[in-house]
Amino acid sequence: MVFIKDAKKEFLDQIINxxxxxxxxxxxxxxxSWKILQHLLHCEHILYSVIPINSKQALEDxxxxxxxxxxxxxxxxxxxxxxxxxxxxxxxxxxxYLIDSLRPLEVRxxxxxxQIKIIVLQNELGIExxxxxxxxxxxxxxxxxxxxxxxxxDGDENLDEEEPERNRSKRKRFDPEYLExxxxxxxxxxxxxxxxxxxxxxxxxxxSSSLVxxxxxxxxxxxxxxxxxxxxxxLTEQLINCKIDRDIYTRYVVELxxxxxxxxxxPAVNALGTSNTNPAPDDxxxxxxxxxxxxxxxxxxxxHWSILESIYHSIDLACLFKMWTNKGKKKLNEFLADLxxxxxxxxxxxxxxxxxxxxxxxxxxxxxxxxxxxRYDENFIYLSTFIASFGYTNKLTAFDMAYAVExxxxxxxxxxxxxxxxxxxxxxxxxxxLKALECGIETAKNxxxxxxxxxxxxIDMNQIxxxxxxxxxxxxxxxxENPFFSQIFTSKKLARFALQxxxxxxxxxxxxxMPLIVCIPLNESNTLIAxxxxxxxxxxxxxxxxxxxxxxxxxxKSRVNFSYFDTSIIEINNEDKSKFLDALVAVMQ
Amino acid sequence: MLCQKSFELIxxxxxxxxxAHELSPFNEDNVRYTFEECKTLFAQNQIDVQxxxxxxxSNLPTIQMRHAALQRNKRCLLTYVYTRMNWVxxxxxxxxxxxxxxxxxxxxxxxxxxxxxxxxxxxxxYMKSLSQATQTNSGYIxxxxxxxxxxxxxxxxxxxxCLKDYGxxxxxxxxxxxxxxxxxxxxxxxxxxxxxxxxxxxxID
Amino acid sequence: MQSDCxxxxxxxxxxxxxxxxxISCKFEIEIPNMGFLDSSSHDSNLKVGSKLDLPYWxxxxxxxxxxxxxxxxxxxxxxxxxxxxxxxxxxxxxxRKMGPYYYDFGxxxxxxxxxxxxxxxxxxxxxxxxxxxRRIMDLSAQTDHRDLYRAISKLDYTETEMYKAGQLDxxxxxxxxxxxxxxxxxxxxxxxxxxxxxxxxxxGD
Numbered sequence: 001m002v003f004i005k006d007a008k009k010e011f012l013d014q015i016i017n018x019x020x021x022x023x024x025x026x027x028x029x030x031x032x033s034w035k036i037l038q039h040l041l042h043c044e045h046i047l048y049s050v051i052p053i054n055s056k057q058a059l060e061d062x063x064x065x066x067x068x069x070x071x072x073x074x075x076x077x078x079x080x081x082x083x084x085x086x087x088x089x090x091x092x093x094x095x096x097y098l099i100d101s102l103r104p105l106e107v108r109x110x111x112x113x114x115q116i117k118i119i120v121l122q123n124e125l126g127i128e129x130x131x132x133x134x135x136x137x138x139x140x141x142x143x144x145x146x147x148x149x150x151x152x153x154d155g156d157e158n159l160d161e162e163e164p165e166r167n168r169s170k171r172k173r174f175d176p177e178y179l180e181x182x183x184x185x186x187x188x189x190x191x192x193x194x195x196x197x198x199x200x201x202x203x204x205x206x207x208s209s210s211l212v213x214x215x216x217x218x219x220x221x222x223x224x225x226x227x228x229x230x231x232x233x234x235l236t237e238q239l240i241n242c243k244i245d246r247d248i249y250t251r252y253v254v255e256l257x258x259x260x261x262x263x264x265x266x267p268a269v270n271a272l273g274t275s276n277t278n279p280a281p282d283d284x285x286x287x288x289x290x291x292x293x294x295x296x297x298x299x300x301x302x303x304h305w306s307i308l309e310s311i312y313h314s315i316d317l318a319c320l321f322k323m324w325t326n327k328g329k330k331k332l333n334e335f336l337a338d339l340x341x342x343x344x345x346x347x348x349x350x351x352x353x354x355x356x357x358x359x360x361x362x363x364x365x366x367x368x369x370x371x372x373x374x375r376y377d378e379n380f381i382y383l384s385t386f387i388a389s390f391g392y393t394n395k396l397t398a399f400d401m402a403y404a405v406e407x408x409x410x411x412x413x414x415x416x417x418x419x420x421x422x423x424x425x426x427x428x429x430x431x432x433x434l435k436a437l438e439c440g441i442e443t444a445k446n447x448x449x450x451x452x453x454x455x456x457x458x459i460d461m462n463q464i465x466x467x468x469x470x471x472x473x474x475x476x477x478x479x480x481e482n483p484f485f486s487q488i489f490t491s492k493k494l495a496r497f498a499l500q501x502x503x504x505x506x507x508x509x510x511x512x513x514m515p516l517i518v519c520i521p522l523n524e525s526n527t528l529i530a531x532x533x534x535x536x537x538x539x540x541x542x543x544x545x546x547x548x549x550x551x552x553x554x555x556x557k558s559r560v561n562f563s564y565f566d567t568s569i570i571e572i573n574n575e576d577k578s579k580f581l582d583a584l585v586a587v588m589q
Numbered sequence: 590m591l592c593q594k595s596f597e598l599i600x601x602x603x604x605x606x607x608x609a610h611e612l613s614p615f616n617e618d619n620v621r622y623t624f625e626e627c628k629t630l631f632a633q634n635q636i637d638v639q640x641x642x643x644x645x646x647s648n649l650p651t652i653q654m655r656h657a658a659l660q661r662n663k664r665c666l667l668t669y670v671y672t673r674m675n676w677v678x679x680x681x682x683x684x685x686x687x688x689x690x691x692x693x694x695x696x697x698x699x700x701x702x703x704x705x706x707x708x709x710x711x712x713x714x715y716m717k718s719l720s721q722a723t724q725t726n727s728g729y730i731x732x733x734x735x736x737x738x739x740x741x742x743x744x745x746x747x748x749x750x751c752l753k754d755y756g757x758x759x760x761x762x763x764x765x766x767x768x769x770x771x772x773x774x775x776x777x778x779x780x781x782x783x784x785x786x787x788x789x790x791x792x793i794d
Numbered sequence: 795m796q797s798d799c800x801x802x803x804x805x806x807x808x809x810x811x812x813x814x815x816x817i818s819c820k821f822e823i824e825i826p827n828m829g830f831l832d833s834s835s836h837d838s839n840l841k842v843g844s845k846l847d848l849p850y851w852x853x854x855x856x857x858x859x860x861x862x863x864x865x866x867x868x869x870x871x872x873x874x875x876x877x878x879x880x881x882x883x884x885x886x887x888x889x890r891k892m893g894p895y896y897y898d899f900g901x902x903x904x905x906x907x908x909x910x911x912x913x914x915x916x917x918x919x920x921x922x923x924x925x926x927x928r929r930i931m932d933l934s935a936q937t938d939h940r941d942l943y944r945a946i947s948k949l950d951y952t953e954t955e956m957y958k959a960g961q962l963d964x965x966x967x968x969x970x971x972x973x974x975x976x977x978x979x980x981x982x983x984x985x986x987x988x989x990x991x992x993x994x995x996x997x998g999d
Binding site for chain 2: 825827985
Binding site: 420430 | 773
């Protein structure tokens with residue numbers, strides 16, 4: 001198997017003094033991992049070239065342009081689910097190092113020990129190995145040779161050779177031993193296809209790449225507070241985009257908390273053990289990064305908005321109060337009144353609110369009678385996260401930063417190409433660049449408002465319909481926001497918000513377990529279709545649409561382009577759309 | 590009015606170098622006109638000075654004025670050529686190239702182009718002689734390049750982003766990098782300094 | 795640019811521009827063959843009593859304290875009336891209107907006038923400069939020159955140069971505070987002409 005057991009020895013030490021080519025996928029987790037990896041590469045003065053990519057085609061093009069640069073190629077959050085050796089056709093000395101949170105890994109990648117190496121968290125190594133099917137179940141050595149012989153049509157073989165083989169096979173057909181072997185082979189093949197079907201059925205995510213790289217940095221004793229903060233942001237993004245469940249998230253938070261405590265330890269008393277006459281809580285410079293654990297409220301961008309706006313745009317709370325109806329708005333006002341907050345205070349920015357109200361707010365939200373009246377529990381309203389403070393600016397939670405960076409990456413205003421967005425988002429992650437951070441948060445607010453507006457439209461015009469085993473919603477053609485909604489993560493966010501809001505407003509039992517697809521027109525000829533799994537309390541991260549789209553496309557021979565690494569997002573030609581959707585209904589039943 | 594054209598040369602210089610930092614085309618016409626004016630003035634003075642030598646001072650103010658005009662023309666011309674020469678010399682350091690870029694070369698006169706080449710050669714010889722002085726016992730010569738590191742360097746390697754398509758670039762250790770627009774690389778600072786100065790690469794922190 | 799030591803004398807562009815300023819003068823004698831200087835008369839000689847505005851360098855050549863064949867009329871900016879204005883409040887006066895090279899030309903004038911008038915001019919120049927200097931220093935510490943456009947338009951050339959130098963330093967300090975000194979920059983030739991280059995490239999393509 002190709003999983004690296006000791007990342008430091010088999011990865012870092014191998015690339016010292018060599019040149020490296022790095023491909024970074026455009027998502028927050030990959031960006032944070034890149035920052036951590038960049039730090040490690042700088043420590044060892046390893047020369048590199050880095051290229052941001054968005055889609056499979058971009059990976060191919062970029063690889064062809066730069067392949068002579070280096071023999072060691074690192075791919076972050078891209079490529080592990082593709083058969084790299086076949087698609088990129090690398091020369092023999094090239095080694096690929098994959099750091100990816102997306103599963104399932106392509107089996108050909110896992111069993112190619114020579115050119116591919118996959119880096120995962122050390123303590124999850126056993127689990128990862130078990131997830132991949134056994135070698136014997138998928139690959140048959142004899143089988144491979146036979147297959148290769150049959151597939152070779154390069155003209156290497158003479159026509160004469162084929163003739164005697166056919167005669168041989170004719171003779172063999174009536175041989176009982178041969179018949180048994182064929183029977184066994186057919187059984188093996190059916191078992192194999194079943195195993196592969198089960199393996200590729202669901203796409204899901206495991207540990208974030210930034211956490212893997214932080215672990216590597218820690219084991220090489222090169223970790224510091226900045227790297228820790230970036231890995232926290234990477235983990236947070238996984239929760240925002242529903243790549244992992246709450247309990248898995250909490251587990252990783254606990255793990256990271258131990259690192260946080262280690263790096264942010266402040267002695268309360270001085271070395272002699274006597275307390276100071278003037279207790280100075282921080283005897284480090286004000287510009288240092290200080291991280292601490294926090295059980296924060298589940299309200300998006302709370303510190304940068306007013307309470308009212310923050311509640312409006314958080315998915316969970318908006319669906320709890322059914323914010324699109326008038327009744328819902330009244331219920332929200334009642335909720336705020338119960339908490340003892342005057343309405344004009346709630347409309348002010350959170351940072352400028354009266355401090356007594358702020359403190360009361362956090363406590364009262366968790367009080368028993370409020371929770372009973374509005375029917376939510378502690379886990380719903382509180383979210384375990386980390387908060388950072390540096391300099392004289394406001395404190396930032398990991399969620400704020402994740403939203404800001406993602407907003408900058410998915411921003412369609414102003415014609416920026418991939419590289420510009422990449423550099424902007426990276427600037428935002430730098431602590432010194434406060435302007436970029438503010439810009440990111442403003443952009444995030446705009447994006448959330450647009451999504452909310454679109455959901456309001458959906459609900460007002462009843463555009464979310466159940467068609468067969470899943471829910472469907474179409475966006476109008478020619479709308480200005482379509483380019484914005486057709487970004488990878490925004491389309492999924494829209495779909496999830498639509499699903500949750502629909503479930504909040506309808507009462508049918510059948511729709512409880514339905515997934516949802518959203519169709520966004522890209523231009524005159526193409527449409528983007530994104531699918532999200534059904535909303536469940538736990539285990540709502542496994543997405544079955546990859547395989548479903550593939551089967552439906554094959555059945556109807558539609559012109560479908562699986563352009564992104566996430567197989568639940570496809571681009572389809574408008575003419576094939578309706579027959580594709582019909583086939584999809586049939587496939588998923 | 591006397592010396593108008595030569596003054597125009599100076600005005601052109603002033604506006605170019607203080608605001609635009611760019612060389613304007615060599616103003617051949619004005620220079621030639623000024624030469625002609627000088628010749629005329631000198632010839633006129635030669636005629637008028639004859640009576641003065643014989644003691645008749647009535648022409649003296651005229652001669653003095655013409656002489657002043659001649660000197661003014663000379664000053665303007667010399668300043669024009671001198672300032673441009675200095676600018677061309679600094680080009681070698683600013684852009685760190687031995688060959689002047691096309692759009693700048695188009696504005697230089699032929700003599701200036703030749704001068705630039707000779708200056709580059711002299712500079713190269715000078716740098717070579719300095720390098721020879723650093724020769725160690727083992728025979729290793731440390732190459733000295735005066736156009737590099739005009740500011741004290743802060744790090745050995747820097748992260749750069751490519752602003753224009755440049756093609757293949759060879760590093761000092763023999764490897765090549767393909768500098769495609771918007772690609773980012775981490776390279777030795779001494780290799781890429783020249784390209785940053787020319788605006789092909791951008792230094793990113 | 796190189797060779798600054800040469801720039802403060804013969805090759806100094808600022809000096810050449812300042813000495814081109816005109817002074818009104820009256821001729822006391824007849825100057826043969828210089829009639830072309832006077833555009834209103836058709837005579838080949840310069841008549842007695844003709845009033846002309848001639849540039850400083852020309853006057854300097856023929857001005858003689860003893861013989862005085864030219865009578866100089868001080869430009870009005872340097873007369874007593876304006877001395878009083880400047881003494882009242884120097885900061886609001888628009889020195890650019892009073893000749894963009896007010897200080898330089900004033901210094902050059904001292905060679906042409908008698909000692910006592912010259913002393914007055916010198917004293918006025920000094921006190922004016924002293925009172926305005928404070929304001930220029932304050933202006934240059936502010937970093938955005940676009941807001942200060944109105945204030946800057948009243949400065950003469952020398953003061954503008956000082957203002958620019960102050961601005962450069964203020965910006966440099968801010969860059970140092972932000973630790974941007976590590977960043978390698980493209981040469982000024984590239985940045986100043988980046989937009990021009992884009993236009994010509996697109997035209998050429």
